[in-house]
Amino acid sequence: MALLTLAQALEKISACLTPLTETELVSLAHAANRICAEPIYSPINVPAFDNSAMDGYAVRFDDLTCFSQFDIVGKAFAGNAFEEDMQAGQCVRIMTGAKIPTNADTVIMQEEAVLNADGTVSFNSNVSVGANIRRIGEDIQQGELVLEQGSKLNVTSLPLLASLGIAEIKVFKPLKVAILSTGDELVPVGQPLKAGQIYDSNRFALRLMLEKLHLNVMDYGILPDDPHLFEQRFTEAAQTADVIITSGGVSVGEADFTKTVLEKLGNIGFWKIAMKPGKPFAFGQIGKAHCFGLPGNPVSALVTFYQLVQPALLTLAGVNAKKVADFSPYLTACTMVALKKAVGRQDFQRGFYRLNQSGQLEVTPVGAQGSHIFSAFHQSNCFIVLAQEQGDVAAGEQVMIQPFNTLLS
Ligand SMILES: Nc1nc2c(c(=O)[nH]1)N[C@H]1C(S)=C(S)[C@@H](COP(=O)(O)OP(=O)(O)OC[C@H]3O[C@@H](n4cnc5c(N)ncnc54)[C@H](O)[C@@H]3O)O[C@H]1N2
Ligand code: MOO
Numbered sequence: 001m002a003l004l005t006l007a008q009a010l011e012k013i014s015a016c017l018t019p020l021t022e023t024e025l026v027s028l029a030h031a032a033n034r035i036c037a038e039p040i041y042s043p044i045n046v047p048a049f050d051n052s053a054m055d056g057y058a059v060r061f062d063d064l065t066c067f068s069q070f071d072i073v074g075k076a077f078a079g080n081a082f083e084e085d086m087q088a089g090q091c092v093r094i095m096t097g098a099k100i101p102t103n104a105d106t107v108i109m110q111e112e113a114v115l116n117a118d119g120t121v122s123f124n125s126n127v128s129v130g131a132n133i134r135r136i137g138e139d140i141q142q143g144e145l146v147l148e149q150g151s152k153l154n155v156t157s158l159p160l161l162a163s164l165g166i167a168e169i170k171v172f173k174p175l176k177v178a179i180l181s182t183g184d185e186l187v188p189v190g191q192p193l194k195a196g197q198i199y200d201s202n203r204f205a206l207r208l209m210l211e212k213l214h215l216n217v218m219d220y221g222i223l224p225d226d227p228h229l230f231e232q233r234f235t236e237a238a239q240t241a242d243v244i245i246t247s248g249g250v251s252v253g254e255a256d257f258t259k260t261v262l263e264k265l266g267n268i269g270f271w272k273i274a275m276k277p278g279k280p281f282a283f284g285q286i287g288k289a290h291c292f293g294l295p296g297n298p299v300s301a302l303v304t305f306y307q308l309v310q311p312a313l314l315t316l317a318g319v320n321a322k323k324v325a326d327f328s329p330y331l332t333a334c335t336m337v338a339l340k341k342a343v344g345r346q347d348f349q350r351g352f353y354r355l356n357q358s359g360q361l362e363v364t365p366v367g368a369q370g371s372h373i374f375s376a377f378h379q380s381n382c383f384i385v386l387a388q389e390q391g392d393v394a395a396g397e398q399v400m401i402q403p404f405n406t407l408l409s
Pocket of ligand 1: 200248
């Protein structure tokens with residue numbers, strides 16, 4: 001049977017996902033990186049009142065044709081308004097941000113004004129009516145939608161909410177994600193290696209990526225290649241976690257138990273995808289927990305997490321669908337060298353792209369492309385994405401690239 005394409009796999013996963021609904025109220029100061037669980041409408045106008053955009057003088061525009069000298073009858077500061085009415089031929093010294101006096105309609109900036117010896121002021125300017133006034137509601141109107149449900153709260157959205165006086169916000173509770181590595185050969189970082197053993201770097205990578213996504217990580221450690229232990233640990237994890245992510249043991253070897261145990265304890269949605277790296281990837285459920293079985297090869301584990309698990313976690317965590325669809329957009333770039341590509345699987349080569357002196361994007365693959373060769377990853381800044389039916393690519397051809405999003409930077 002033909003393997004699923006990445007797009008088909010993403011569709012199958014997406015069809016099984018129901019975003020979390022549990023919410024909590026948090027103060028704005030503790031809301032960074034959380035997902036907003038309600039649409040936010042502005043309780044006020046911004047600006048809340050007409051105010052001056054410049055340090056200068058507030059005048060009645062029509063007076064400019066009748067008077068050459070104006071009496072300065074008061075001062076208006078930001079936070080300290082001039083509350084009286086201005087009469088004909090009068091003006092008010094005004095500072096940036098100060099409320100416009102009731103019957104003034106124009107502000108002339110200080111640089112256009114000349115102070116006369118008798119204490120009056122004259123203006124050189126040809127201003128138009130309404131000049132230098134920031135209007136009430138010009139930025140945001142009371143009742144306007146300022147933030148969609150499912151937006152990530154960050155350094156641009158949170159100050160916006162602060163400017164509206166919003167002190168608390170309803171956010172989705174973070175997903176609980178269990179991680180575990182499988183394989184008799186694995187040793188935790190920090191312990192000496194014996195012959196035939198390797199360090200468990202995948203669990204470390206998974207933890208880092210989940211922390212970047214601000215999810216709750218439940219670390220189930222290393223699982224030896226024993227199907228009974230697999231059953232035990234998977235069952236335990238499925239009781240508390242919303243999502244279980246494993247690495248290794250998902251291929252066809254005699255010690256590859258992930259898929260069979262997943263089938264036994266729950267159900268398997270699909271297994272194997274026409275992508276490279278990342279062919280042996282399993283998706284299914286145990287009880288309410290969604291399970292992602294990533295391949296053991298470190299590059300394959302990271303690539304499948306990025307391409308398949310990341311969007312699923314964003315959806316489950318409550319991020320809105322438009323933002324999930326856009327989680328890692330594609331660009332095109334000219335490849336500087338020929339690329340080896342076998343027909344049959346969509347390829348995600350690791351590459352480095354940059355803007356050249358003519359303003360064109362160019363890309364070069366980084367290092368060897370084997371799925372066990374992790375060292376090239378940290379010198380890369382994008383995937384070079386080659387279509388399933390594409391063969392070798394000649395130097396100078398345009399290829400699709402996918403710049404790494406914040407997950408890998
Ligand atoms: N006969 C076949 N053999 C393999 C196939 C196949 O289709 N037919 N697929 C190959 C591909 S492609 C991949 S990818 C791997 C994936 O296999 P598994 O998911 O079963 O992974 P393991 O066999 O457990 O491990 C593969 C490799 O990765 C190392 N590893 C495992 N876990 C970790 C970890 N936590 N940290 C660092 N490195 C890890 C492990 O020692 C192996 O070297 O299967 C191919 N075989
Ligand atoms: O699918 Mo594997 O990840 O090519 O080595």
